[in-house]
Amino acid sequence: MSDTTTSSPRPGILVVEDEAKTRASLAEGLGLQGWEVVTAATGDDGAACLERRHFDLVVLDWMLPGRSGLEVLAQLRRRDGHVPVLMLTARDAVEDRVAGLDKGADDYLTKPFALAELVARCHALLRRATVFPAAILACEDLRLDVRARQARRDGLEMALTPREVDVLEYLLRYQGQVVTREMLQREVWKQTNRFTSLDNVIDVQMARLRRKVDDGAAHKLIHTLRGLGYRLGQGPLV
Ligand code: CA
Secondary structure (H helix, E strand, C coil), X not given: CCCCCCCCCCCEEEEECCCHHHHHHHHHHHHCCCCEEEEECCHHHHHHHHHHCCCCEEEEECCCCCCCHHHHHHHHHHHCCCCCEEEEECCCCHHHHHHHHHCCCCEEEECCCCHHHHHHHHHHHHXXXXXXXXXXXXXXXXXXXXXXXXXXXXXXXXXXCHHHHHHHHHHHHCCCCCECHHHHHHHCCCCCCCCXXXXXXXXXXXXXXXXXXXXXXXXXXXXXXXXXXXXXXXXXXX
C-alpha cells in the first residue's frame, strides 16, 4: 500500500486490487492521466485508506482477500455517499451487478477489460462528479450530506430535526469561525424584522444540537463562546 497525506489539486484515485499485475497496470495507466494514484492490495488496506483521506474516485475489485469489495463499498457508503466507485468484477451474473449497483457502485467493468475502457469510464465518473459536486460538508468525523439532509458522526447517523440540520449546515459552512446568534436568527431562522430577540430559542436549539453531535464523543465540536455565539471545530490558530 502506498499513501500520501498531502492534499493535491490532481484528482486522487484509490485502486483496490489484489492481483499485483492488474494493480500495477492500473496504477500506471491512471497515473498517465495525471491523476494521483494510491493502491491497496486488500479490502482491509483499501478501507484503511478510505478512512484516512478523501478520494475523488475509487476503483474497487470485487473479489479481494479478507474484506470483499462489496463490504468495502458498503462501509464507504455509510460514511460518504458521493465518492464515485467503479467496481471491477470477474463475475458476469446479472444478480451480482445488481448487488454492486444496489450497494452504491456507480459503474462496473467485467474482467478482463481493456485499460483504455477503464480509463474512459474513470474520466466519465470524474466528469459527472464535477458536474454534480459532492454535497458533503465535513468537520473531523462529522459529516453532513446537504442534499439527503443526513448527518453522521464517526459513521453513526444522527436523528436531527429539519431545523437542526439547517443550523448544522450553517455551522459547517462557517466552521472555525464565530457564528453569532444574530447570524443564526437572520440566516437560519430568516427573521430580520423581529422586535423580540430569538436568543433563548436559539440557545435551547443549540443545546439540543450539541447533545446530539457531541454527547459520547471524545472530542467536542460545538463550542459556546460567551458573549459572542458559537463555533464549530477549531478556531483560528493564534
Ligand atoms: Ca481480485
